[in-house]
Amino acid sequence: MLISPIIVGLAWRYMYDPTYGVIYQGLGFFHLENLFGGLGSVNWALFCIMVADIWQTTPFILLVATSGIAAIPCDLYEAGQLDGAGSFSLFFNITLPLLEKVIIVLSIIRGVDAFRVFDIIYALTGGGPANSTQSLSIYIFKQGFINYQMGYAMAISIITMIVLLGIFLPLIKRSNNNVVSLY
DSSP states (O other): OOHHHHHHHHHHHHHHTHHHHHHHHHHHTTOTTOOGGGOOOTTTTTHHHHHHHHHHHHHEEEEEEEHHHHHHHHHHHHHHHHOOOHHHHHHHIIIIITTHHHHHHHHHHHHHHHHHOOHHHHHHTTTSSTTTTTOOOHHHHIIIIIIIOOOHHHHHHHHHOOOOOOOEHHHHHHHTTTOOOOO
16 A cells, blocks of 8 residues: 555566566466466456556555444444344445445545556556557646647646546535534
């Protein structure tokens, strides 16, 4: 969780290496290395990036979700059990509603992260092969710093910010409902 995304990308790049990578070594043990195209395949490159990104962000998601679950009072579960509620009923009627704010915050954080992902993609594929892993951030970077079209890159950035506000502002407003003000 604390490792820089560029370092995570480089580590996974070595794991996906067709000659020395641990992924290909493991697949070679079962004679399946020819089925996996890795970072050089248009069909597999995005999947490889998703695995590396999920590997990096899962500890944060679990940490926040676990702390949200730990904050739920045990008395509510005991009362539900006394009323005859089963495990599924306790989950859907107590746990899930009380975790709504946590789920919204995690959705906002991961959603914005997904739009701005750059480091892992840049370290693993640079947006290739054949632009199959090109994210909006990689595209903006290429337009601004490789094609020297800073105005165009800035325009895309501002439009992206407006779209993100449109997507996530309702979630932010929903997460602020029923919050007691101290002032």
